[in-house]
Amino acid sequence: xxxxxxxxxxxxxxxxxxxxxxxxxxxxxxxxxxxxxxxxxxxxxxxxxxxxxxxxxxxxxxxxxxxxxxxxxxxxxxxxxxxxxxxxxxxxxxxxxxxxxxxxxxxxxxxxxxxxxxxxxxxxxxxxxxxxxxxxxxxxxxxxxxxxxxxxxxxxxxxxxxxxxxxxxxxxxxxxxxxxxxxxxxxxxxxxxxxxxxxxxxxxxxxxxxxxxxxxxxxxxxxxxxxxxxxxxxxxxxxxxxxxxxxxxxxxxxxxxxxxxxxxxxxxxxxxxxxxxxxxxxxxxxxxxxxxxxxxxxxxxxxxxxxxxxxxxxxxxxxxxxxxxxxxxxxxxxxxxxxxxxxxxxxxxxxxxxxxxxxxxxxxxxxxxxxxxxxxxxxxxxxxxxxxxxxxxxxxxxxxxxxxxxxxxxxxxxxxxxxxxxxxxxxxxxxxxxxxxxxxxxxxxxxxxxxxxxxxxxxxxxxxxxxxxxxxxxxxxxxxxxxxxxxxxxxxxxxxxxxxxxxxxxxxxxxxxxxxxxxxxxxxxxxxxxxxxxxxxxxxxxxxxxxxxxxxxxxxxxxxxxxxxxxxxxxxxxxxxxxxxxxxxxxxxxxxxxxxxxxxxxxxxxxxxxxxxxxxxxxxxxxxxxxxxxxxxxxxxx
Numbered sequence: 001x002x003x004x005x006x007x008x009x010x011x012x013x014x015x016x017x018x019x020x021x022x023x024x025x026x027x028x029x030x031x032x033x034x035x036x037x038x039x040x041x042x043x044x045x046x047x048x049x050x051x052x053x054x055x056x057x058x059x060x061x062x063x064x065x066x067x068x069x070x071x072x073x074x075x076x077x078x079x080x081x082x083x084x085x086x087x088x089x090x091x092x093x094x095x096x097x098x099x100x101x102x103x104x105x106x107x108x109x110x111x112x113x114x115x116x117x118x119x120x121x122x123x124x125x126x127x128x129x130x131x132x133x134x135x136x137x138x139x140x141x142x143x144x145x146x147x148x149x150x151x152x153x154x155x156x157x158x159x160x161x162x163x164x165x166x167x168x169x170x171x172x173x174x175x176x177x178x179x180x181x182x183x184x185x186x187x188x189x190x191x192x193x194x195x196x197x198x199x200x201x202x203x204x205x206x207x208x209x210x211x212x213x214x215x216x217x218x219x220x221x222x223x224x225x226x227x228x229x230x231x232x233x234x235x236x237x238x239x240x241x242x243x244x245x246x247x248x249x250x251x252x253x254x255x256x257x258x259x260x261x262x263x264x265x266x267x268x269x270x271x272x273x274x275x276x277x278x279x280x281x282x283x284x285x286x287x288x289x290x291x292x293x294x295x296x297x298x299x300x301x302x303x304x305x306x307x308x309x310x311x312x313x314x315x316x317x318x319x320x321x322x323x324x325x326x327x328x329x330x331x332x333x334x335x336x337x338x339x340x341x342x343x344x345x346x347x348x349x350x351x352x353x354x355x356x357x358x359x360x361x362x363x364x365x366x367x368x369x370x371x372x373x374x375x376x377x378x379x380x381x382x383x384x385x386x387x388x389x390x391x392x393x394x395x396x397x398x399x400x401x402x403x404x405x406x407x408x409x410x411x412x413x414x415x416x417x418x419x420x421x422x423x424x425x426x427x428x429x430x431x432x433x434x435x436x437x438x439x440x441x442x443x444x445x446x447x448x449x450x451x452x453x454x455x456x457x458x459x460x461x462x463x464x465x466x467x468x469x470x471x472x473x474x475x476x477x478x479x480x481x482x483x484x485x486x487x488x489x490x491x492x493x494x495x496x497x498x499x500x501x502x503x504x505x506x507x508x509x510x511x512x513x514x515x516x517x518x519x520x521x522x523x524x525x526x527x528x529x530x531x532x533x534x535x536x537x538x539x540x541x542x543x544x545x546x547x548x549x550x551x552x553x554x555x556x557x558x559x560x561x562x563x564x565x566x567x568x569x570x571x572x573x574x575x576x577x578x579x580x581x582x583x584x585x586x587x588x589x590x591x592x593x594x595x596x597x598x599x600x601x602x603x604x605x606x607x608x609x610x611x612x613x614x615x616x617x618x619x620x621x622x623x624x625x626x627x628x629x630x631x632x633x634x635x636x637x638x
Contacts (some may be wrong), residue, residue, distance in 0.1 A: 012245035015040030019245035023209040028267030059097030060134035066106040094263040103151020105352025112307040124289035151186035158191035173203035175353035177294035178333035188413035199238025207349030210388040213424040218397035221258035222630040276578025281561040296334035298371035315435040318538035321546025330404035338400035340378025353535035405570035432458040451527030461537040472524025568596020
């Protein structure tokens with residue numbers, strides 16, 4: 001196999017000798033992230049090591065000023081520091097100037113809270129302007145590689161469009177959204193804007209116990225281990241460990257804590273193993289200004305665009321419906337109260353986050369916010385008691401940090417409408433979600449995509465009466481009420497919905513209809529491809545974010561391009577291929593052993609478990625597996 005480049009990047013400080021000694025003992029470290037105002041001696045100590053040196057300091061003047069005000073330190077001259085570091089480090093230097101600019105309490109969220117944009121377009125325009133301003137300090141260093149760490153998946157494409165060379169997304173923090181959706185967005189944004197390296201920033205902060213500043217690296221690490229394996233297997237070129245080298249004793253090179261041991265395992269394994277090209281046959285397309293993120297239970301269903309709290313527009317809830325179907329359980333990743341309510345919520349999970357905007361960061365009293373617990377009772381008096389229990393008894397956080405499973409596999413990349421036909425042609429299936437406007441240019445691009453063999457899925461709402469040539473029917477601009485539907489002549493399914501009446505073109509096939517005979521799902525052949533349209537607006541049900549009929553549609557089309565079939569209780573799974581082999585990562589997020597099987601779409605002659613290098617038995621083209629609680633398996637099928 002082709003050996004991959006080392007993947008691990010550690011956020012540290014040149015003075016943290018224990019962390020550097022630990023990294024020196026391994027060959028998988030790719031780089032370190034250090035403060036831009038590191039001393040010349042500190043930089044020199046890094047230059048004899050073969051790592052990328054990523055210098056971190058926020059570039060936006062308002063962000064920088066607010067951060068140093070909170071630190072009670074004098075404001076640095078960032079331009080001078082950039083030139084000094086560039087002269088010292090040369091082509092080894094990268095600048096991380098977009099440091100969670102979209103999510104940090106000292107950064108862009110302050111502008112959203114103050115100015116309160118009222119539309120998706122206004123919030124998106126503010127973000128683009130903010131990112132452009134944040135990169136101005138490096139304007140006279142045009143060859144300086146730029147890095148960005150993003151807090152929320154919804155902002156990845158805007159960051160990628162800025163010309164960054166490294167695009168990473170923070171995960172494993174209970175105030176950012178789930179891993180699977182994040183990978184789909186990050187990988188898609190990197191492909192769309194040709195970003196050389198994308199990756200995941202793994203936070204070790206867990207606000208559920210003790211609140212701000214508590215790190216979990218000394219607790220059992222099955223949660224972070226699974227996140228690391230999934231990200232590396234899914235194509236992440238950088239795995240950034242945030243918080244692991246905080247303080248002199250966080251990484252003892254002679255006795256590394258549990259999270260560090262998980263990093264060692266992943267770094268060593270993927271140093272020798274190349275999973276190949278991750279299989280992503282489905283692209284999800286969203287509007288550029290979609291403002292969508294995985295929605296936690298306490299956010300409600302009426303607003304978008306994070307701290308802007310912009311009212312939802314038609315189609316937004318349909319995005320919820322698709323991703324909740326694709327990644328069941330994904331909204332549960334963001335929960336500051338996994339043990340129920342605390343008798344005392346002091347300190348809160350965070351002084352600033354989506355779940356809590358505290359007085360130090362709220363521009364006005366009206367901006368103060370505290371998420372409500374899911375249940376009104378709980379196990380602990382406060383977070384300090386929770387911390388004591390976890391530390392004293394070495395409790396595994398895994399049951400309290402849920403991860404989502406896969407309905408069709410993690411086979412998605414997320415793109416926006418600012419996309420080329422060449423990229424679209426890489427995906428056998430494209431799903432249009434949200435309030436996409438089918439301009440003449442986009443419609444022409446999609447027609448060419450379908451004509452070349454692609455399969456397009458969309459709903460009424462995106463499709464209008466003006467798009468009859470694309471969808472193969474004439475839809476009426478009015479809403480009717482439906483109460484039952486049938487698929488391909490099958491039995492009636494009782495379910496309320498709204499739909500648009502339509503008249504089919506002769507070549508268009510009706511796959512589902514109302515009990516009154518009106519078309520609900522149609523397939524329009526164009527060239528070598530197909531357009532699948534539902535007359536149900538936005539894929540939404542009555543009072544729900546998706547309709548079972550639309551899940552049936554997604555199943556029908558997407559399962560035709562699934563790389564493998566995984567049977568058993570729900571698990572997460574990803575596939576990749578190299579040469580004549582298919583690699584499958586299966587992750588068990590439950591507290592009991594998973595029993596199931598993997599079926600290939602081609603004849604198998606050999607299979608092997610790669611983590612323990614054991615052969616696997618093949619029966620009827622299936623491979624039976626048993627995966628322990630909170631564990632994973634990687635198999636090679638030929």
